[in-house]
Amino acid sequence: MRTAWDLGAAAAAISRALATQLATAAVLTFDSGGVTGHPNHAAASVAVARVAASAGAGATGALTFWRLRSLPWHLAWLGPAALLAVPALAARKGRRRGGAPCCILTAPAGPAAVLRGLAAHASQRTWWRVLGAPVRSASYVSVLEEEKGRR
Numbered sequence: 001m002r003t004a005w006d007l008g009a010a011a012a013a014i015s016r017a018l019a020t021q022l023a024t025a026a027v028l029t030f031d032s033g034g035v036t037g038h039p040n041h042a043a044a045s046v047a048v049a050r051v052a053a054s055a056g057a058g059a060t061g062a063l064t065f066w067r068l069r070s071l072p073w074h075l076a077w078l079g080p081a082a083l084l085a086v087p088a089l090a091a092r093k094g095r096r097r098g099g100a101p102c103c104i105l106t107a108p109a110g111p112a113a114v115l116r117g118l119a120a121h122a123s124q125r126t127w128w129r130v131l132g133a134p135v136r137s138a139s140y141v142s143v144l145e146e147e148k149g150r151r
Contacts, residue, residue, distance in 0.1 A: 005040060011054075015080035018051070018063070026064045027051070028144065033070045035138070036124060052147045065147035071137055082137035090143045111139045 018024055029048035034041030045067060052065040078085055084130065111133040118125045118133070133139055 005043040007043060007047050007050065007095075010043060011050040014047055014051045015054075024063060026066055027147075028066050028068065029147070031067045031070050031145075035068055035070045036129075038124065047080070049147060066144040067147050069143040069145050071143070076137050077135055078137045079135040080140055080141045084136055086141045086143060103150045111136075 014027070023101070027048055029047045030041040032042060032045050034043075034045060048065060055063070068111070069090075075082070075086060075089065114133040114136065115130065118129055129136075
């Protein structure tokens with residue numbers, strides 16, 4: 001997809017969806033890099049951050065906003081070893097920032113889930129992502145950080 005999203009329209013759509021979803025407890029999004037670099041992933045991140053920032057304290061009740069953190073290149077290719085290394089490093093980094101991020105382990109699904117996702121999204125299906133699924137850290141572990149609102 002080469003068309004950039006209208007961030008205001010995307011934020012409005014997210015706000016409308018949240019207003020109509022009665023049991024929503026959390027909103028998950030990508031970080032500003034879109035994790036894979038996909039422009040729509042990055043746009044979704046900005047739109048969710050705008051919604052989080054405009055919601056204001058107390059306006060969302062128990063609703064929290066989380067972003068999936070991209071891993072730096074030296075951690076992105078650990079394969080199954082990511083199950084050990086990434087949560088420990090994320091917790092250490094979180095303590096330095098004043099709050100540990102939430103680590104989501106995806107080991108039971110692993111590379112098979114990544115391949116199913118790639119099959120469903122043609123814009124993400126590239127030879128290097130297909131071949132890299134077994135050794136990408138994201139096939140095994142994902143790190144979520146609480147969204148504080150960016151503009």
